[in-house]
Amino acid sequence: MTDGEKDTAHHAADAAATEDLTHTTGEGEVQMVDVGGKPDxxxxxxxxxxxxxxxxxxxxxxxxxxxxxxxxxxxxxxxxxxxxxxxxxxxxxxxxxxxxxxxxxxxxxxxxxxxxxxxxxxxxxxxxxxxxxxxxxxxxxxxxxxxxxxxxxxxxxxxxxxxxxxxxxxxxxxxxx
The missing domain is CATH 3.30.70.640 (Molybdopterin cofactor biosynthesis C (MoaC) domain)
Incomplete structure (x- = not known):
C-alpha cells in the first residue's frame, strides 16, 4: 500500500467514525442532540x-x-x-x-x-x-x-x-x- 492509499483509507475511516458522532461533525461543527422525540x-x-x-x-x-x-x-x-x-x-x-x-x-x-x-x-x-x-x-x-x-x-x-x-x-x- 502506498502512502496515498494509506491516507485515503485513513480519511475514509475518519469519515465513517465522524458519522456516528452526536455533538460534532467531521468539519468541526457542533450541535445539541435532539431529544424532542423521546418519551418523558x-x-x-x-x-x-x-x-x-x-x-x-x-x-x-x-x-x-x-x-x-x-x-x-x-x-x-x-x-x-x-x-x-x-x-x-x-x-x-x-x-x-x-x-x-x-x-x-x-x-x-x-x-x-x-x-x-x-x-x-x-x-x-x-x-x-x-x-x-x-x-x-x-x-x-x-x-x-x-x-x-x-x-x-x-x-x-x-x-x-x-x-x-x-x-x-x-x-x-x-x-x-
Whole structure:
C-alpha cells in the first residue's frame, strides 16, 4: 500500500467514525442532540466525590470553627446552584427541569465526601448535573478552608479533590395518557 492509499483509507475511516458522532461533525461543527422525540422518563442520578484535607481542617469543619463560616451549609448551597446551572457551563448540555436535589456530606478523619442526587422528569438524563453538583460543592469546601490548608509557601500539599464519579443512574418511563 502506498502512502496515498494509506491516507485515503485513513480519511475514509475518519469519515465513517465522524458519522456516528452526536455533538460534532467531521468539519468541526457542533450541535445539541435532539431529544424532542423521546418519551418523558423519571430520571435520577447520584454522583459522589471527596476532598482530602488535613485532619485539623476536618475537625474545624466538624466544630463549625472555620473563619469563613459554615462550610457544610455553603457547600450544599454551591452544589444545588451548580446543579441548576449545569446547562450554562457544559456545552451541548440540555437545560432540564430539576425536580429534586439531595446533598449529603460525610466527614472522616482526613476527608469530606459529598454525594449529590438529582431528579428530573424529561427526555434526557441528569448525570452531568449530579457531577457538576459534586465538583462545585467540593470546590466550595476548598475555598472555605484554603487558609487552613496552605503551607508556609502558600501551596496545598494535602488538599485534593478525587474520586468523582456517577454511582447510580435510574430511568423509569412516564406514561402520559
Amino acid at each position: 422518563s423519571k430520571r435520577r442520578a447520584v454522583a459522589t466525590g471527596r476532598i482530602r484535607l488535613r485532619p485539623s481542617t476536618v475537625e474545624a469543619i466538624r466544630a463549625d470553627d472555620v473563619d469563613k463560616g459554615d462550610v457544610l451549609a455553603t457547600a450544599r448551597i454551591g452544589a444545588v446552584q451548580a446543579v441548576k446551572h449545569t446547562w450554562e457551563t457544559i456545552p451541548m448540555c440540555h437545560q432540564i427541569p430539576i425536580t429534586n436535589v439531595e446533598t449529603d456530606i460525610d466527614l472522616a478523619d482526613d476527608t469530606a465526601t459529598l454525594t449529590v442526587a438529582v431528579e428530573t422528569t424529561g427526555t434526557t438524563g441528569c448525570e452531568m448535573e449530579a457531577l457538576q453538583g459534586v465538583t462545585t460543592g467540593l470546590t466550595v469546601v476548598w475555598d472555605m478552608v484554603k487558609a487552613a490548608e496552605k503551607d508556609e509557601d502558600g501551596q496545598y500539599p494535602e488538599a485534593r479533590i478525587e474520586d468523582v464519579r456517577v454511582v447510580e443512574k435510574q430511568k423509569v418511563r412516564v406514561d402520559r395518557d
